[in-house]
Amino acid sequence: xxxxxxxxxPVLKNFKDFNIxxxxxxxxxxxxxTIHGQIAGEDAVVLLEKTAFDASHLGNYLSELTxxxxxxxxxxxxxxxxxxxxxxxxxxxxxxxxxTEKHIKKYTDxxxxxxxxxxxxxxxxxxxxxxxxxxxxxxxxxILGKKKEADRIVFEDPDPEQGFVLLPDMKWDCKDTRSLYxxxxxxxxxxxxxxxxTADSLPLLNNILHKGxxxxxxxxxxxxSQVHVYLHYQPSYYHLHVHFAHVQCExxxxxxxxxxxxxxxxxxxxxxxxxxQRKTLTFTVREEDDLYKKYxxxxxxxxx
Amino acid sequence: xxxxxxxxxPVLKNFKDFNIxxxxxxxxxxxxxTIHGQIAGEDAVVLLEKTAFDASHLGNYLSELTxxxxxxxxxxxxxxxxxxxxxxxxxxxxxxxxxTEKHIKKYTDxxxxxxxxxxxxxxxxxxxxxxxxxxxxxxxxxILGKKKEADRIVFEDPDPEQGFVLLPDMKWDCKDTRSLYxxxxxxxxxxxxxxxxTADSLPLLNNILHKGxxxxxxxxxxxxSQVHVYLHYQPSYYHLHVHFAHVQCExxxxxxxxxxxxxxxxxxxxxxxxxxQRKTLTFTVREEDDLYKKYxxxxxxxxx
Numbered sequence: 001x002x003x004x005x006x007x008x009x010p011v012l013k014n015f016k017d018f019n020i021x022x023x024x025x026x027x028x029x030x031x032x033x034t035i036h037g038q039i040a041g042e043d044a045v046v047l048l049e050k051t052a053f054d055a056s057h058l059g060n061y062l063s064e065l066t067x068x069x070x071x072x073x074x075x076x077x078x079x080x081x082x083x084x085x086x087x088x089x090x091x092x093x094x095x096x097x098x099x100t101e102k103h104i105k106k107y108t109d110x111x112x113x114x115x116x117x118x119x120x121x122x123x124x125x126x127x128x129x130x131x132x133x134x135x136x137x138x139x140x141x142x143i144l145g146k147k148k149e150a151d152r153i154v155f156e157d158p159d160p161e162q163g164f165v166l167l168p169d170m171k172w173d174c175k176d177t178r179s180l181y182x183x184x185x186x187x188x189x190x191x192x193x194x195x196x197x198t199a200d201s202l203p204l205l206n207n208i209l210h211k212g213x214x215x216x217x218x219x220x221x222x223x224x225s226q227v228h229v230y231l232h233y234q235p236s237y238y239h240l241h242v243h244f245a246h247v248q249c250e251x252x253x254x255x256x257x258x259x260x261x262x263x264x265x266x267x268x269x270x271x272x273x274x275x276x277q278r279k280t281l282t283f284t285v286r287e288e289d290d291l292y293k294k295y296x297x298x299x300x301x302x303x304x
Numbered sequence: 305x306x307x308x309x310x311x312x313x314p315v316l317k318n319f320k321d322f323n324i325x326x327x328x329x330x331x332x333x334x335x336x337x338t339i340h341g342q343i344a345g346e347d348a349v350v351l352l353e354k355t356a357f358d359a360s361h362l363g364n365y366l367s368e369l370t371x372x373x374x375x376x377x378x379x380x381x382x383x384x385x386x387x388x389x390x391x392x393x394x395x396x397x398x399x400x401x402x403x404t405e406k407h408i409k410k411y412t413d414x415x416x417x418x419x420x421x422x423x424x425x426x427x428x429x430x431x432x433x434x435x436x437x438x439x440x441x442x443x444x445x446x447i448l449g450k451k452k453e454a455d456r457i458v459f460e461d462p463d464p465e466q467g468f469v470l471l472p473d474m475k476w477d478c479k480d481t482r483s484l485y486x487x488x489x490x491x492x493x494x495x496x497x498x499x500x501x502t503a504d505s506l507p508l509l510n511n512i513l514h515k516g517x518x519x520x521x522x523x524x525x526x527x528x529s530q531v532h533v534y535l536h537y538q539p540s541y542y543h544l545h546v547h548f549a550h551v552q553c554e555x556x557x558x559x560x561x562x563x564x565x566x567x568x569x570x571x572x573x574x575x576x577x578x579x580x581q582r583k584t585l586t587f588t589v590r591e592e593d594d595l596y597k598k599y600x601x602x603x604x605x606x607x608x
Contacts (some may be wrong), residue, residue, distance in 0.1 A: 003566050009380070011374040011377060011382060012372050012374070012382070012384065013371070013372055014367075014369070014370055014372055015365070015366040015367055015368065015370050015372070015373055015386075015453070016367065018366045018367075020362060020363065020366055023359050023362065026356075026357065028357075029334055029337070029356075030333055030334060031334070031335050031354050031355065031357065032357070032360065033357035035362060035366060037366070046366065046398075048357060048362075048365060048386070050335045050354035050355070050357075051354070052330070052331075052332035052333075052335050052337075053330065053332075053335065053336070053337035053352060053354075055327045055330065055337070058327065058337065058339060059323060059324060060323045061319070061395075062319040062324055062339060062341070062350065063318075063319055063320065063322075064318045064319065064320035065318070066318055066319050067317070067318055068315070068316050068317055068318055068319070068397065069394075070315045073315055076313070076401060076402060076403070077398065077399075077400055078315060078316070078398070078399045078401070079396065079397070079398050080396070080397040080398075080399065081394040081395075081396065081397075082394065082395050082396070082397040083390075083393055083394055083395075084393065084395060086387070086390075086393075089387055089388065089390075089393040090373075090385040090386065090387055091365075091385075091386050091387075091388060092384070092385065092386070093372065093381065093383070093384040093385075093386040094381065094382070094383050094384075095381075095382045095383075096380055096381055096382075096383065097380060097382070098380060099380070102593055110415070110529075111552070112551040112552055113529045113530065113551065114528070114529050114530070114531070114532060114551055115529075116567055121404060127557075136514050139379050140376055143381070144380065146376045148377060148379075149376075170376070170381070173378070176330075176332055178330060178332055179333070179577070180333035184554045188457065198525065217379060224418075225417045225418050225419075226415075226416075226417065226418070227418070227603050228418065228560075228561060230560060240584070247416045247417070247418055247561070247588055248330075248332075248413075248416055249332055249333055250417070251333075252333075254559045254560055254561070255558045255559065255560065255563075256532075256534055256549070256558055256559065256560045256562075256563035256564065256565055257532060257565070258560075259376065259559075259560035260560065261560055261586050263420055263584060263586055264583075264584070264586065267574075267583060267584050271576055271579065271582065271583075272575055273575070275575065278575065279568075279571060279575070280567060280568070280571050281522035282565050282567055282568060284551055286423035287572065298383070
């Protein structure tokens with residue numbers, strides 16, 4: 001276990017040792033920025049995100065502790081730069097360090113292209129790439145084996161075939177239920193993605209849907225009518241997992257080019273057991289994705 | 305001019321005199337919150353918004369001046385609460401004061417609910433409402449009949465069964481192709497939505513997909529690999545129409561709770577001609593929607 005600790009870079013106290021290389025992504029609407037740089041000569045990626053307002057703290061904002069500098073006044077409308085008390089000024093920083101080329105690419109804004117993946121394209125292009133280039137998913141096994149984040153687990157069904165672990169996604173602070181976002185990771189190891197699901201997967205999928213929603217209702221008081229439950233295709237890692245997000249939070253992965261509602265997946269498999277082996281699946285790839293390059297090299301985009 | 309000054313409430317120095325009544329809107333993704341309250345006994349609405357990161361200021365954030373409190377550490381991933389220097393802590397505040405009932409309503413969020421519409425629910429709840437409450441779609445007939453917006457038409461196939469008119473959506477200014485957004489409206493009158501599509505609709509759907517993409521490539525130079533083509537369910541009007549949007553534009557209607565890729569629709573109907581008559585369809589309704597009220601009155605939400 002010493003060895004595991006040694007491989008982990010230390011916790012940071014501030015950004016003193018961080019050298020900025022480049023802003024690799026920005027989303028002004030979501031108030032996020034992603035920066036590539038170095039810490040002690042090693043590549044690092046820092047994701048900065050302003051935090052959502054916590055309703056229970058609004059009294060701190062809307063008090064005499066918040067200084068206002070007027071910037072515009074017209075009739076009943078006034079705009080201000082407001083400086084809230086220190087305690088409310090935290091932003092969220094995620095540090096990936098040391099980061100590989102792959103991480104830097106993953107977090108960099110890029111042009112996108114649509115792929116309509118037929119079963120043949122899956123077999124001939126996507127699958128060989130998944131097998132050859134698979135990201136390390138040691139962190140998934142750490143969670144499933146309770147070596148990491150065990151205290152964050154909201155619910156577990158330990159069954160090796162139908163079981164899963166439900167825990168908050170790193171993007172959610174577990175406070176504001178209106179941005180509720182959890183992920184269920186299955187215990188079973190062989191299911192890579194949507195493409196592998198058949199009628200045999202129905203007990204697993206139904207189990208996740210119902211027990212996941214029940215656990216969220218019990219723990220966070222959010223009823224099932226307020227939760228979207230979906231899979232990603234392509235997923236960001238090829239070990240089956242399911243997303244649970246509050247309907248009110250415009251989750252970025254909720255686009256129809258990536259999200260597949262779990263209830264639809266179950267329904268489709270009931271219509272045809274091999275639905276996801278027969279189906280053309282549409283997704284968006286970014287220019288720096290290995291998958292984009294494979295499709296490009298195959299001549300896929302020449303016809304568009 | 306003295307009189308004008310008198311009618312305007314004074315510029316605020318801080319929020320000392322603001323009494324919070326209620327949080328009427330929140331968007332955790334965009335980091336905004338809207339509060340209804342009173343200033344000196346008069347209604348007021350305050351909109352708070354965290355500010356976007358200014359790339360030229362990132363050096364202030366990523367320096368020793370930013371204190372970090374570690375919240376999670378797993379392998380190469382670490383998350384922190386970060387406290388940047390004071391100068392970066394401004395948020396934006398808009399104050400509407402005195403505010404009328406109308407202002408308060410305008411800025412109030414409506415809760416959303418998920419509906420899983422089975423074929424039975426469609427027949428018993430949704431369809432009767434569509435028939436009884438149908439919005440006037442005279443404006444659609446005006447476009448199809450060239451009485452309105454004829455000069456905006458990008459492409460037309462006049463065939464009464466398989467034909468359609470393609471024109472820019474009102475939300476697109478026709479300038480920046482990265483926010484390209486067009487709509488194809490079918491000439492045929494009897495097709496209300498996705499629910500009515502069967503194998504008989506395949507020639508119409510394939511025609512829209514291929515001729516629509518060809519026209520967009522020819523007119524705007526945007527290849528098909530950069531365009532998402534989808535239908536909405538529920539649609540905003542019940543006369544079949546198809547959306548064409550650039551992959552890069554985060555179109556609000558692209559969520560998996562509303563958008564159905566046209567290529568998937570075609571594929572699904574090929575798997576089963578009555579796919580959309582058999583399928584449970586998931587969508588989100590807002591509390592003020594007539595559809596929400598109908599489902600609520602039926603007891604649909606009691607079980608969640």
